[in-house]
Amino acid sequence: MLQTFKPTAYKAFGFSIHSDIPLPELQPVVLPDDYADIVVRYADLTERWLGRSDTSNKTWVCTEDMVMFRVPELAVFAIENGSTISVSPEKGAAEDKIRLYVLGSCMGALLLQRRILPLHGSAVVIDHKAYAFIGHSGHGKSTLASAFLQKGYQLLTDDIIAVTLDQQNIPYATPAYPQQKLWQESLEVFGMDSRQFRPLFERETKYAVPVTSQFSNNPLPLAGIFELVKTDCSQLHIREIDKLEKLPLLHRHTYRNQLLSGSGLTKWHFDITARMSGSMAMYQIQRPLNEHTVHELTAMVVDAISE
Numbered sequence: 001m002l003q004t005f006k007p008t009a010y011k012a013f014g015f016s017i018h019s020d021i022p023l024p025e026l027q028p029v030v031l032p033d034d035y036a037d038i039v040v041r042y043a044d045l046t047e048r049w050l051g052r053s054d055t056s057n058k059t060w061v062c063t064e065d066m067v068m069f070r071v072p073e074l075a076v077f078a079i080e081n082g083s084t085i086s087v088s089p090e091k092g093a094a095e096d097k098i099r100l101y102v103l104g105s106c107m108g109a110l111l112l113q114r115r116i117l118p119l120h121g122s123a124v125v126i127d128h129k130a131y132a133f134i135g136h137s138g139h140g141k142s143t144l145a146s147a148f149l150q151k152g153y154q155l156l157t158d159d160i161i162a163v164t165l166d167q168q169n170i171p172y173a174t175p176a177y178p179q180q181k182l183w184q185e186s187l188e189v190f191g192m193d194s195r196q197f198r199p200l201f202e203r204e205t206k207y208a209v210p211v212t213s214q215f216s217n218n219p220l221p222l223a224g225i226f227e228l229v230k231t232d233c234s235q236l237h238i239r240e241i242d243k244l245e246k247l248p249l250l251h252r253h254t255y256r257n258q259l260l261s262g263s264g265l266t267k268w269h270f271d272i273t274a275r276m277s278g279s280m281a282m283y284q285i286q287r288p289l290n291e292h293t294v295h296e297l298t299a300m301v302v303d304a305i306s307e
Contacts, residue, residue, distance in 0.1 A: 009036060012103075013111065013162045014174040014219065021087065021099060025208065026177045038083055038110065040102060045076040045088035062262030067109040071101060079106050082113035100200065103177075108160055108255040112265060117163040117272055118255035122180070123156040123173050123222070124148045126305060130156050130173040130220040134253040135228035140287065140294065143186040144228065144301070146209075147294045150190055154216040155180065160255050163222060169275045171222040178215035179208055189292055225282045226301060227253070233286050236293055238300055241282035247273050249282065 010017045010026035017026065019040035049070060052061050061068040067079045074093050078086040085106045087098060111118040121134035122145035133141045142158055149155055157176035164172050184205040187194050197207035227241070227249060241249060250273040251257060260266050283304055287293050 012175075012177045013107065013116075013160075019102075021095065021102060023099060023103065025099075025103065025179045038085065040085045040087070043078070043086040043088055045078055045086060048078070049076045049088075060258070060262075062259050064264045065113065067113075067259060067263070069105065074098065075101070077101060077106055079109040079113065082110055085110060096200075104159065105256060109259055111160070111162055112256065112259055112263060115265075115268060115272075116174075117250075117269070117276075119161040119163060119225075119250070120159070120253050120255040121161050122158045123161045125154040125156055125216045125220060126302070128220065129223035131223060131301070131305065132161050132173065132225045133228055134161070134225060134249075139228045139230050140297075141228055142180050142182055143189070143294055144297050146180055146182060146186060146190060147298045148301075149180075149211060149214050151298065152214075154214050155211050156216050156220065161222075163272075163276070164219075165272060165275055169278065171276050171280065172219045173222045174219045175215070175217050178212045179210055182207055182209050186294075189294060222276075222280070224280065224305060225249075226304075227282070227284045229284060229286050230288075231286045233288055235288065236296055236300060237286045238283055238304060241284055243277070246277035246280075246282055249284075250276065 008019055009029050009031045010023055011029045012026045015037035016031055017038045018036035020042050021040055059069055065081050070076045073090055075090055075098055076088040085102060108118045119134050121132050122141045123130045123132045124145050133144050135141050156173055158180045162174040184194055194207055197209050200206045200208060260269050
């Protein structure tokens with residue numbers, strides 16, 4: 001059941017956030033004068049959604065300053081001007097599920113509107129630098145990040161990696177919030193009891209795992225990217241990504257990349273990824289489909305970095 005709460009202030013992705021919806025995953029903050037970079041609010045978007053002539057066969061509507069989408073039997077969401085996320089719930093909608101979309105698809109669209117590159121993956125801190133693990137869903141990004149946490153490293157972000165460039169074209173990854181999403185089998189690999197964690201809505205075998213004590217709060221240079229690929233192979237294999245492959249790789253793993261064209265961001269995306277590609281090391285790791293290789297993977301990543 002949805003309830004109305006006094007807006008609460010949080011921080012994530014380098015921004016302050018006021019939200020009508022409780023976001024317990026995020027770090028709470030006290031803000032002066034009720035100012036916030038981002039506002040998450042309830043609003044009635046019914047007429048706006050139905051009034052769009054281009055929604056009849058689409059679940060997404062995209063312009064240069066606005067993204068709207070509808071999740072059937074849940075809500076209509078609108079992300080505008082890189083500063084506002086509006087949520088129009090349907091009757092009986094579950095707030096837990098709404099929160100997944102606010103922190104996922106909505107935040108990814110908002111980062112794009114702010115000209116911040118959202119990569120789909122996790123990032124950890126190694127030797128005071130950020131290293132990203134990117135790949136398609138289910139290929140082991142969060143699991144590999146968790147393996148590094150088990151060895152004492154820190155998490156920077158899980159699911160969405162927010163990347164910006166400084167004036168010298170050095171890419172920086174910004175902290176998100178201190179939580180991972182791990183499948184049951186990943187918890188078992190690390191000897192963790194799933195009963196200690198909250199299952200994600202409608203994903204009974206995927207859990208929200210707080211990592212407050214091993215979370216890095218500071219933006220760090222993004223020094224390398226590792227693409228994880230599950231494939232029909234017998235053993236792990238790593239190779240450095242060729243210069244010509246880097247741009248397609250970054251496009252492939254840009255979070256919600258289907259929004260780029262409608263948002264007028266195709267040229268911007270090409271420019272930022274081209275500048276990122278210039279000096280950054282990128283690797284592809286192929287791993288067997290049905291074998292637990294996460295501990296070997298951590299060693300492989302550390303070896304590649306040390307070289």
